Amino acid sequence: MIYSCASHIGRVRKNNEDYCRGEILYTDNGKMIGIFAMADGMGGHKKGEVASKLAVENILCFLKENLLQTQSIKIDYIDDILKQAYNSVNSIIYKKSMSDLDYEGMGTTLTCAIIYKDNLYVANVGDSRCYLLNKCGFSKITIDHSVVEELIRAKIITEEEAKTDPRRNHITRAMGTDEIVIVDIFKYKLEQNDKILLATDGLTGFVDDKEIKNVISKDEDLENLSEKLIDIANDVSGKDNISVILIKHN
Numbered sequence: 001m002i003y004s005c006a007s008h009i010g011r012v013r014k015n016n017e018d019y020c021r022g023e024i025l026y027t028d029n030g031k032m033i034g035i036f037a038m039a040d041g042m043g044g045h046k047k048g049e050v051a052s053k054l055a056v057e058n059i060l061c062f063l064k065e066n067l068l069q070t071q072s073i074k075i076d077y078i079d080d081i082l083k084q085a086y087n088s089v090n091s092i093i094y095k096k097s098m099s100d101l102d103y104e105g106m107g108t109t110l111t112c113a114i115i116y117k118d119n120l121y122v123a124n125v126g127d128s129r130c131y132l133l134n135k136c137g138f139s140k141i142t143i144d145h146s147v148v149e150e151l152i153r154a155k156i157i158t159e160e161e162a163k164t165d166p167r168r169n170h171i172t173r174a175m176g177t178d179e180i181v182i183v184d185i186f187k188y189k190l191e192q193n194d195k196i197l198l199a200t201d202g203l204t205g206f207v208d209d210k211e212i213k214n215v216i217s218k219d220e221d222l223e224n225l226s227e228k229l230i231d232i233a234n235d236v237s238g239k240d241n242i243s244v245i246l247i248k249h250n
Contacts, residue, residue: 001034001115003223003247008230010202011238017041017048017108018200018243019056025064033073034115035063036245038128038198043106044175049120051093052110056215058103079185082123084176086110086183093176107174111142111198115249120188120196125181126171129204131212132188133195138213141186152189168205192230194249202242203233222246 001024004233009016022036039055041048041112062085067073074081089110098194109126122130127144136187143149145168162168175181195216203212207229215228226244 001032001247001249002222003036003245004226005024005036005245006053006223006226007228007243008202008241010233010241013239013241015049016241017052018202018241019052020243020245021047021056021245022245023037023058023060023064025068026071027068029215031073031117032115034113035060035067036067036112036113036115038200039108039175039244040126040128040200040202040241041106041108041193042171043103047097047103047106048108050096050103051106051176051180054087054093055108055110058092058112059085059127062088063112063120065111067114070099075116075119078114079146082112082114082121082185083183085112086123086125086181089148089178090175090181096181097176105177106176106219109171109200113196113198113247115196115247118190118249120190120249122186122188123183125173125175125183128198128200130186131197131199133197133213134191134217138209138217141188142211143183143184146171156238162166163205166182169201177205193242194250196247196249198245199229200241200243202240203229203244205240206237207233216246222248239242 039052041052109128111124111128
């Protein structure tokens with residue numbers, strides 16, 4: 001398993017409210033566990049920066065502490081662990097926003113991926129996405145928690161119309177904005193050389209899925225591919241922060 005994390009402020013914003021990280025853990029028998037998290041903060045005036053970093057750092061910490069038990073992964077309880085992790089992180093952000101006026105109203109998206117053996121587990125709140133590229137094609141795993149996603153699903157607008165809809169940045173679910181959070185969890189089987197992409201809407205909101213697929217399909221260094229995605233997003237728009245985590249399963 002190899003991966004690359006990259007984040008860019010874009011060409012308009014004064015600060016980067018995205019935050020992303022990945023780590024690889026090992027069981028006693030040498031099996032790798034990849035844990036990856038991506039967040040896109042909101043609230044302005046650096047509140048988004050605080051929320052996204054709190055989300056990513058704390059969910060990675062929770063997973064590292066709770067996934068392994070005597071260095072064996074608790075795979076049978078992974079759904080429960082992910083739900084507990086999201087609730088714990090949500091509570092941390094919510095309490096911070098309620099106890100400090102400087103951070104009132106902050107929140108963040110949070111998308112997390114865990115890879116163990118040939119299994120991919122993805123959890124998300126908000127509209128930061130996870131994609132899977134395999135021999136069957138390129139598919140979006142997560143479902144955006146956004147106004148335009150609901151309109152698309154209700155067939156009120158098309159995906160093409162959603163790209164320019166003035167409500168496209170309005171999310172319907174976020175970390176830290178309420179005491180309780182509902183998290184979606186998805187599971188997939190992986191094969192050798194499958195690629196997993198986590199991305200904020202600075203990429204997915206401006207670059208077509210077809211173009212994203214064309215880039216990550218190339219047999220190149222993952223860091224180069226990540227930078228290419230960021231460059232394309234900046235060339236097309238650059239109006240938002242852009243973050244990507246690209247993972248290759250082997």
